[in-house]
Amino acid sequence: MNGVHDLGGSDGHGPINPEPNEPVFHAEWEKRVFGMFLPVAACGYFNLDEFRHAIERMGAPSYLNTSYYEHWLHAFETLLVEKGALSAAELAARQQQIAEEAR
Amino acid sequence: MASSAHTRPLSEVEIRVKALESLLVEKGLIDLAAVDALIDKYEHKVGPRNGARVVARAWVDPAYKARLLSHGTEAIAELGYTGMQGEDMVVVENTPEVHNVLVCTLCSCYPWPTLGLPPVWYKSAPYRSRVVIDPRGVLQEFGLQLPESTEVRVWDSTSEVRYMVLPERPPGTEHLSEDELAALVTRDAMIGVTKVSA
Structure with a gap:
């Protein structure tokens, strides 16, 4: 399917800039998102192709301006709400609660 | 605050x-x-040191190399490297005549059991977009200048197959042990954006 993820051959994305001695993860939250994938997938709410598709339908600005593990986070939130494992309201409420506790 | x-x-x-x-x-x-x-x-625990063991074995054992190039998944499993994102492996050999380089233009397909998780640049728009239309220019950004006579092949992963490059064994390494050879092999050489140097 066509979409922003189909990047092969497009231009204007700038230099590659490989990072010397790059760590496997760049932040603690990236580890949490990565480590969640298999356990959440094992719950049966989505398969790998649905997960990839959830990233592909992010929309170009979000896709290009957020990092790889933010794509994964978006896919988790999208699919788990769509499949009824979580509600958008409880997710928003928990985010607000955590933000307030962290102040 | x-x-x-x-x-x-x-x-x-x-x-x-x-x-x-x-x-x-x-x-x-x-x-x-x-x-x-x-x-x-x-x-x-899982990372490019695994792939380096595979490459070093192929450099010292011609029968293993033949199995690796014909039945990648099984040959890699002989060294104990199996599992998610490595279920269907194809290994492509770099030679003076042909240089192979890997990409996943659509996302981030990468052979986890042998190379670990991919670096950010591999998953990012600049590499994914450009390596398929200007591979020689991309390789130059990694410091690799190939002669015009070398054919460049770019392998774009499907959602099923995972590729890995068998780099060229560098000259002057005939005296090295398998362990010493493995220590020379880099992640980038197994993606195909650099060569192994001694």
Whole structure:
């Protein structure tokens, strides 16, 4: 399917800039998102192709301006709400609660 | 403001991750011990040293090399490297005549059991977009200038097959042991954006 993820051959994305001695993860939250994938997938709410598709339908600005593990986070939130494992309201409420506790 | 000297305000993404994780734990959908074990595995145990062992074995054992190029998944499993994102492996050999380089233009397909998790640049728009239309220019950004006579082949992963490059054994390494050879092999050489140097 066509979409922003189909990047092969497009231009204007700038230099590659490989990072010397790059760590496997760049932040603690990236580890949490990565480590969640298999356990959440094992719950049966989505398969790998649905997960990839959830990233592909992010929309170009979000896709290009957020990092790889933010794509994964978006896919988790999208699919788990769509499949009824979580509600958008409880997710928003928990985010607000955590933000307030962290102040 | 942070509530103590050693904490800081959480970013929006950190808040989203904590919220998601805490809800999934409360609902019994994930077990944090399992999450922690997966993080530890892919941060500390699975990585390009595995692929380097495969390459070094192929350099010293012609029969193994033949198996690796004809039945990649099985030959890699002989060294114990199996599992997710390595179920259908194809190994392509770099020679003076042909240089292979890997990409996943659509996302981030990568052979986890042999190379670990991919670097950010491999998953990012600049590499994915450009290596398929200007591979020689991309290789130059990694410091690799190939002669015009060398054919460049770019392998774009499907969602099923995972590729790995068998780099050329550098000259002057005839005296080295398999372990010493493995120590020379880099992740980037097994993606095909550099060569192995002695």
